[in-house]
Amino acid sequence: MRKPTRRRSLLDRIKSFGKEWSLPRQLQGQSHVDKAAESSMSRSLRPRLEEADSVGTSICPYCAVGCSQLVYAKDGKVIHVEGDPRSPINQGTLCPKGAATFGLLTSPRRIDKVLYRRPGGTEWEVKPLDWAMDRIAFLTKRTRDESFVRRLPDGTLVNHTLALASLGGATLDNEENYAIKKLFSGGLGMVWIENQARV
Numbered sequence: 502m503r504k505p506t507r508r509r510s511l512l513d514r515i516k517s518f519g520k521e522w523s524l525p526r527q528l529q530g531q532s533h534v535d536k537a538a539e540s541s542m543s544r545s546l547r548p549r550l551e552e553a554d555s556v557g558t559s560i561c562p563y564c565a566v567g568c569s570q571l572v573y574a575k576d577g578k579v580i581h582v583e584g585d586p587r588s589p590i591n592q593g594t595l596c597p598k599g600a601a602t603f604g605l606l607t608s609p610r611r612i613d614k615v616l617y618r619r620p621g622g623t624e625w626e627v628k629p630l631d632w633a634m635d636r637i638a639f640l641t642k643r644t645r646d647e648s649f650v651r652r653l654p655d656g657t658l659v660n661h662t663l664a665l666a667s668l669g670g671a672t673l674d675n676e677e678n679y680a681i682k683k684l685f686s687g688g689l690g691m692v693w694i695e696n697q698a699r700v
């Protein structure tokens with residue numbers, strides 16, 4: 502009695518050996534460094550970029566090197582981030598931190614709302630951004646006015662406050678740091694102005 506299913510399967514296996522295994526493909530003349538080393542699985546893989554319907558540019562958020570990035574999106578959702586080859590700084594590369602930007606953008610644990618914990622409170626409250634900006638401005642002004650020192654007891658003119666401090670991020674550029682220094686030192690009298698890039 503014939504066993505067609507089993508015989509077909511044996512035939513398939515023989516054909517598959519000829520098509521999928523590296524050695525017979527090399528004997529058929531395929532190069533062992535590309536075609537013969539490629540499995541049917543890797544042949545079926547497609548780059549994520551192929552699905553993108555738009556691409557934008559950005560700057561890596563992690564450090565002061567400021568590597569340029571290309572951000573690919575599909576249907577308004579980011580699907581891939583990679584280095585921009587046009588950048589003279591990173592020339593298309595990203596370090597492991599920068600290469601993880603996609604995870605930073607899309608992580609479900611990423612906080613994308615203003616959270617506020619009131620004095621003495623034990624719970625975080627979600628607040629509008631405008632409310633938070635107004636509150637920061639109000640507290641900054643009040644603290645500065647309450648703590649401003651015009652002259653030291655010996656008469657030295659200082660025009661400063663020691664009750665406020667600023668810690669900037671490493672991705673702040675020259676212009677932003679200039680504006681921070683002008684506003685915080687010249688405008689408010691703050692003396693403690695630091696930046697993560699120097700810590």
Ligand code: SF4
Pocket residue numbers: 561562563564565566567568591594595596597598599600
């Ligand atoms: S990719 Fe790396 S080196 Fe470049 S800005 Fe980001 S963290 Fe810095």
